[in-house]
Amino acid sequence: MSRPRLGSQEGRLVLVSFLILFLEIAFIRYLSTEIRIFAYANNLVLLACFLGMGVGCCRAGSDRPPVALSAGCLSFTLLLLVLPLKVPFEGGWIHPLRDTPTLLSVFSDSPIWYEVRSGNELLATALGFVATLVTFMLVLLAFIPLGRLLGRLMNEHPAPVRAYSINVTAGLIGLWLFGALCFACWPPWTWFAVTAICLALLAGRSLKAGLSLLALLAALALMAVDPGSRALRTIWSPYQKLELKPLVAGGIDRGYLLNVNNVGYMALLNLSDAFVQRWPGKLDAARRAFSQYDLPYRIQAHPDQVLIVGAGGGNDVAGALRNGAGHVTAVEIDPGIIRLGRAYHPEKPYADPRVEVIVQDARAFFKRDDHRYDLISFGLLDAHTQSSSYNNTRIDHYVYTVESFREARDRLNDLGILTVSFESPRPWITGRIEANLRKAFGEKPLAFRVPAGSFGWGGTLFVVAKDPQRLERLIRNDLVLKRFVEEHPATLQSPECLSVDDWPYLYLEGRRIPRLHLCLSAILLLLFGCFVRGVIPPGRRLQPHFFFLGAAFLLLEFQNISKSALLFGATWLVSSITITAILILILLANWVSSRGKPPTVVLYPALLTTVLACYLVPLDWFNGFDPITRGILAGGLLNLPIFFAGLVFIGSFQSTVERDVALGSNLLGAGMGGVLESISFITGIRALLLLVALLYALSWLTRRGSPRI
Secondary structure, three states: OOOOOOOOHHHHHHHHHHHHHHHHHHHHHHHHHHOOHHHHOOHHHHHHHHHHHHHHHHOOOOOOOOHHHHHHHHHHHHHHHHOOOOEEEOOEEEOOOOOHHHHOOOOOOOOOOOOOOOOOHHHHHHHHHHHHHHHHHHHHHHHHHHHHHHHHHHHHOOOHHHHHHHHHHHHHHHHHHHHHHHHOOOOHHHHHHHHHHHHHHHHOOOHHHHHHHHHHHHHHHHHHHOOOOOOOEEEEOOOOEEEEEEEEEOOEEEEEEEEEOOEEEEEEEOOOHHHHHHOOOOOOHHHHOOOOOOHHHHHOOOOOEEEEEOOOOOHHHHHHHHOOOOEEEEEEOOHHHHHHHHHHOOOOHHHOOOEEEEEOOHHHHHHHOOOOEEEEEEOOOOOOOEOOOOOOOEOOHHHOOHHHHHHHHHOEEEEEEEEEEEOOOOHHHHHHHHHHHHHHHOOOOEEEEEOOEOOEOOEEEEEEEOOHHHHHHHHHHOHHHHHHHHHOEOOOOOOOOOOEOOEOOOOOOOOOOOHHHHHHHHHHHHHHHHHHHHHOOOOOOOOHHHHHHHHHHHHHHHHHHHHHHHHHOOOHHHHHHHHHHHHHHHHHHHHHHHHOOOOHHHHHHHHHHHHHHHHHOOHHHHHHOOHHHHHHHHHHHHHHHHHHHHHHHHHHHHHEOOHHHHHHHHHHHHHHHHHHHHHHHHHOOOOHHHHHHHHHHHHHHOHHHOOEO
């Protein structure tokens, strides 16, 4: 394949394909951070991108797409978020976009942990939906011109396989450039600066383009200055936005407060002996012994081997060291939090030679580790971000499942104890954790409240042991501890169901689609119908064959990312590698198709057979192999349907007359797949493969209805 020149048709195809995937991921990451409703309903931004691209492709035409509209919508969105805007609401002030989760917290069955500030729930909900839809429409409009340009370039290219291969390859470059920027912890203004350069190269010379790009530059300058920030230090880690601020309480400099995605998340506290003794009238060393960081060691005294998952900024590690731990293995998924903990934690726990720091996902660590521990401590692992831009699971979902607790149990020695700290305003969530632990250990865990105060956030502490009789004796023989446990009972509510790897949704009360998701899905379906009816030009129509292929593909991609997270860790690197493998398989399918078009009568049976094989083979089967073998077997089976689906798509794409409408239909179908993803809240993740098989069967049945050469 010859190298495309920037000013050529292929050069523009490279540029717009790169920009589409890069901007898509940047939008998802930034908006889910700054407007947290998009973290709770993560695929909303993805659906807006797909809907905008799909509509744009269907309206490709021959005229020059107004790329200035993309720059204008992007700059307006960024300015709305970066400016310290406040509007009056019910006697107070709210940000019109950032406070959307608070307005929508009336939906008590959704994982939004903030109360409505207004007594008028109807007004708050209406404003929350308006803010959400305004943001959704801005993203959608930003992608329509890019979709139009992509559709036109794909339609005009004389070699459809080469054009589609360029599209996929350029998207792959966009994926890894964004990943590199995030790994280097570069702030969002750099992401959108890359976007601005691409838009400037695509927009051409016009007054509208110049003005929209100037507005975008102004927004980027404000983002770089960040006038509303009062943070001592801000880091955009590969997962989330981290803001460090000094923490002064009761006239005492206690350390630092760490905000995650603009919400208070953890503190880096000084609980050392010297510090507590310095403030005898305000800090009580006896009370410190009952902090969430010290209590595990009151039960399991002087443990030789300690494992802390969700080590965070270092409070749990410092507690272990204060209480005589021989060796501490500290596991934390976010390298940015580790970096801040190393540099700013007052007790410097990560500098202690007894501490081994491992930046990894907890589940992945359980699978690769073969040590046995006297104490395993789950820190406050509740996450504020998704595990990937392409699914609806958060990075902590797989940590609290029954299977996760079983894997942790296998890491305990015969006298080992496991503790879990968790804070939730909803008793059925803590009740679910208690039930999950009971299922995993076969014994009811001890559960009691740890009051919040000078020595920590508090919350519920769960304690369970391999030897329950020994745990009972330890509590009974410590009269002070026994009285503390009795005086602080935990508030637990029996859960409707347990959270397991196939249904890991810890923050959903039961197996049903939350009302918030139902309302948003209904609005999205209405928008979808309006766009399909009103936007596709007369004489052209949505192509069901490509539509069903797109819907099935996105659900299959969601499956692969979720299962890869379980097998190899819910890290940004695993997610990026999984998406890369999918795109490489598409390129491989293109190459095979260019050598000779396989017959559809063979491809569809192979595709459906491999999808059903993925459904029938339990994921636990792969865990019996070593990491390399597991990677080869799991990667081969999980991705095999992608290869056959790629062969089906490219074979049909070569044959269709209207490539722009075909691509647009495929993207709109992918958007519909994102809506259908919510069905996993009812069925679990694995059952979606049956829906994938059905959608591929529908694409087979509607294949002959597509326009052909």
